[in-house]
Amino acid sequence: MQNPDINVNIISFTVPYPPNYGGCIDVFYKIKALKKIGVNIILHCFYYDRKPTEELKQYCKSVFFYKRKVGIKSNLSFLPYIIKSRQSDELIANLLTNDYPIIFEGLHSCYYLNDKRLKNRCKIYRESNIEHEYYFNLFKSAHVFSKKIYYLVESLRLLIFQKTVAYADFILPVSVKDFDYLKRKFSHNKIVYMPSFHGNDDVISQLGRGAFGLYNGNLSVDENINAAKYLMSNIFSKMPEYRFVITGLNPDNVIYKMALKYDNVKIIANPDEMEMNRLISDAQVNILYTEQATGLKLKLLNVLYRGRFVLVNSKMCAGTGLDDLCIIADDDASMIEKLKIIFDDYFTENEINRRRMMLSQCYCDAQNANSLVEIITSWHVS
Numbered sequence: 132m133q134n135p136d137i138n139v140n141i142i143s144f145t146v147p148y149p150p151n152y153g154g155c156i157d158v159f160y161k162i163k164a165l166k167k168i169g170v171n172i173i174l175h176c177f178y179y180d181r182k183p184t185e186e187l188k189q190y191c192k193s194v195f196f197y198k199r200k201v202g203i204k205s206n207l208s209f210l211p212y213i214i215k216s217r218q219s220d221e222l223i224a225n226l227l228t229n230d231y232p233i234i235f236e237g238l239h240s241c242y243y244l245n246d247k248r249l250k251n252r253c254k255i256y257r258e259s260n261i262e263h264e265y266y267f268n269l270f271k272s273a274h275v276f277s278k279k280i281y282y283l284v285e286s287l288r289l290l291i292f293q294k295t296v297a298y299a300d301f302i303l304p305v306s307v308k309d310f311d312y313l314k315r316k317f318s319h320n321k322i323v324y325m326p327s328f329h330g331n332d333d334v335i336s337q338l339g340r341g342a343f344g345l346y347n348g349n350l351s352v353d354e355n356i357n358a359a360k361y362l363m364s365n366i367f368s369k370m371p372e373y374r375f376v377i378t379g380l381n382p383d384n385v386i387y388k389m390a391l392k393y394d395n396v397k398i399i400a401n402p403d404e405m406e407m408n409r410l411i412s413d414a415q416v417n418i419l420y421t422e423q424a425t426g427l428k429l430k431l432l433n434v435l436y437r438g439r440f441v442l443v444n445s446k447m448c449a450g451t452g453l454d455d456l457c458i459i460a461d462d463d464a465s466m467i468e469k470l471k472i473i474f475d476d477y478f479t480e481n482e483i484n485r486r487r488m489m490l491s492q493c494y495c496d497a498q499n500a501n502s503l504v505e506i507i508t509s510w511h512v513s
Contacts, residue, residue, distance in 0.1 A: 137169070137170045137171065137504060137507060137508070138170070138171040138172075138173065138192070138229065138231040138232075139165070139170060139171070139172055139173070139231055139232050139233075139234060139507060140173045140174075140175060140226060140229070140231050140232065140233040140234065141158070141161075141162065141172055141173070141174050141175065141233075141234045141236060142175045142222070142233065142234065142235050142236055142240040143158045143174065143175065143176045143177070143236045143240065144177060144213075144217065144236055144237045144239035144240045145176065145177055145178065145179070145180075145181055146176045146177075146178050146181040146182065146183060146184060146187075146196070147159040147162070147176065147187070148181075148184050148186045148187055149403075149404060150330065150404075151380065151404065151407070152349045152380060152429075153259070153349070153428075153429055153430075154236065154237055154259050156327065156328070156329060156330065156429045156433075157236075157257075157259065157305070157327040157328050157329070157429065158236050158328075159328075159330070160328035160329055160330040160496055161328040161496075161500070161503075162174065162187070162190050162191065163190055163328075163330065163496075164328055164496040164497060164499070164500035165500050165503065165504075166190040166191070167497070167500070168497070168500055168501065168504065170500075170504065171192040172190065172191040172192055173191065173192055173193050173194075173195075173225075173229070173231065174187060174190075174191045174193070174194045174195070175195045175197065175222055175225065175226075176194065176195070176196050176197070177196075177197050177198070177199040177217050177219075177240075178196050178197070178198060178199060179198070179199040179201050183196040195221075195222070195225055197217075197219040197221055197222050199216050199217055200215075200216045200217075200218065200219075201216055202216075206281075209288065209291075210242075210288065210292060211238075211262075211285055211288040211289045211292050212281075212285055212288075213238070213239045213262075213285070213289075214238065214239060214241060214242050214292060215242070217239055217240060217242055218242045219242075222243070223243055223246065223248065226243065226249065227248060230251075230252065231252075232252065232253035232254070232255060232507050232510065233249065233252055233253070233254050233255065234255045234257055235254065235255065235256050235257065235299070236257050236259070237257065237258070237259045237260070237262075238256075238258075238259075238260075238262045238289065238292070238293075238296075241256065241292075241295060241296070244256065244295050244296070244298050244299060245295050245298040253300050253301075253507060253510040254298065254299050254300050254301075255299060255300065255301045255302075255303060255506070255507075256296055256299035256301070256302045256303065257303050257325075258302060258303060258304040258305060258309055258313065259305055259327075260309075261309055261312055262289045262293075263286045263287070263289035263290035263293060264286075264423075265423060266282050266283075266285045266286035266289055267282070267283070267286040268354070268422065268423045269282040269286075269353055269354065270282035270283040270286060272353050272354060272357050272422060273353050274353075278353070293316070296313075296316075296317060296320075297317055297319075297320060299320060300320075300321065300510055301320070301321045301322075301323060301506055301510070302317060302320050302321070302322045302323070303322075303323055303324075303325040303503075303506075304322065304324055304325070305325070305326055305327045306324075306326070306449070306450035306451055307324060307450040307451070307452065308449055308450025309450065310322060310324045310450075311450075323502070323506060325499055325502060325503065326451075326493055326494050326499065327429050327432065328496050328499060328500075329429055329432045329433060329436070329494065329496065330496065331432070331433065331436035331437070331496075332496075333436070333487070334435070334436050334483050334486045334487045334490065335412075335436065335437055336412070336436070336437060336438055336439055336478060336482070336483055336486070337412050337413070337439060337478070338477075338478055338479065338480065338483075339477055339478060340415055340439075340476070340477055340478070341413050341414045341415030341416070341439055342374060342413070342415060343373070343374040343375060343376050343413075343414055343415060344367075344373065344374070344375045344376070344414060344415060344416045344417075344418050344442075344470065344474075345375070345376050345377075345378065345410055345411065345414035345416070345417050345418065345438075346358070346359060346362055346375070346376070346377050346378075346417075346418045346419070346420070347377075347378045347379050347407065347410070347411070347417070347430060347434075348379045348430065349379055349380045349381070350377070350379040350380060350381060350382035350383060350386055350400075351380060351381040351382070351383055354421065354422065354423060355379065356383050356385065356386060357422065358420045358421060358422070359377050359386050359389075360385070360386070360389060361420065362375075362377075362418065362420060363377070363389050363390065363392075363393060363396055364389070365463045366418075366463065366466055366467060366470070367393060367395060367396050368392070368393055369463075369467055370395070370467060370470065370471070371393075371394070371395050372395075373395060373470070373474055374395050374397070375395060375396050375397070375418075376396075376397050376398075376399060376410060376414070377390065377396065377397070377398050377399070378398070378399040378400070378402055378407065378410055379400075379401075379402075380400075380401055381400070381401065382398055382400050386398060408437060411433065411434055411437045411438045412437050412438060414438055414439065415439055415440065415473065415474055415478075416438075416439065416440040416441070416442050416470065416473045416474070417434035417438040417439075417440070417441050417442070418442045418443075418470075419431055419434065419441065419442070419443045419444075419447045420443070420444050420447065421444065421446050421447050422446065423446065428447055428448075431443065431447060431448060431451065431453065431457075432453075432490075432494060435453065435456055435457075435486055435490065436486075436490070439478040440458060440473045440476065440478060441456065441457045441458065442457070442458045442459075442460060442466065442469060442470060442473065443457045443458070443459055443460075444459065444460065444461050444466075445459050445461055452489075452493065453489075455489065456485070456486055456489060456490075458473065
């Protein structure tokens with residue numbers, strides 16, 4: 132299906148290239164999938180820790196970059212810091228130069244969702260997390276007092292700001308669990324479940340056996356730091372005969388220090404996309420662990436498309452419908468027992484075919500891109 136007459140604004144909370152973590156992956160591969168079916172995209176990106184890049188211009192009709200207003204001034208507000216710091220006069224001016232639909236990527240980008248100047252526009256809120264819950268869990272898991280205070284205050288501000296979502300014409304949650312929550316909160320809005328875009332076209336898992344277990348994540352984020360620490364201390368240290376690799380963005384020093392205690396643990400920092408995919412593919416088992424049953428963990432999708440066995444705790448796949456494709460363990464003893472079985476097992480063609488069948492039913496980028504176009508055109512009709 133080609134859609135050369137459809138134009139859409141996408142407001143991204145950050146520069147979605149390279150697509151190497153969470154929300155960036157969803158935004159980038161959504162852009163790529165929409166481009167493939169002929170949609171013209173006007174992309175608006177905030178930048179702070181990721182630089183503007185020319186790479187995005189090959190997928191978009193035009194690209195605008197806005198510097199995020201980080202610092203104490205944006206924090207001295209009743210608005211959440213993640214939203215106030217993404218206020219931009221230049222952004223609203225650019226949005227007002229056309230009358231195209233607007234996709235607000237994550238609550239971060241929703242400063243102008245209730246702006247009167249956009250009253251007659253099609254506004255789509257792309258949910259990625261129940262943000263106040265996410266920040267409250269960060270508050271509980273943080274160990275630095277200043278971080279705990281920030282996360283708690285931000286959680287309260289996000290809870291209050293959440294009512295702004297009612298101004299969206301459509302709400303697109305990434306998981307069934309989030310869909311149920313938003314349906315209760317915003318019963319008068321049009322809410323459509325749409326899993327994250329991820330860029331995988333087919334299951335390409337390797338057959339046979341790999342030689343190590345892999346954990347990957349953004350290793351500068353408290354949630355993933357705690358997961359890596361938990362796995363090293365409670366699981367990997369109890370299995371010295373097996374090799375484990377921990378990899379991801381910007382590993383915190385505490386991870387390096389802890390890994391020095393264990394001969395069977397290796398840290399690989401900041402792998403590029405090719406190296407990360409190789410690690411996922413070569414591993415015997417991809418191990419994913421979280422204390423937050425929020426959103427959709429995109430790394431779970433990636434390892435199901437590219438890796439062999441996948442071991443998770445139940446919170447990792449909550450609301451995704453992917454439970455049957457994973458091996459689930461929720462305590463130390465069960466995780467160790469199942470890892471030992473996995474390391475002796477062979478990954479077969481039957482497993483690949485089962486994944487292909489289940490993933491194609493809901494997690495197809497092309498199918499979801501067409502569904503998004505149908506949502507946009509239905510607003511025009513109404």
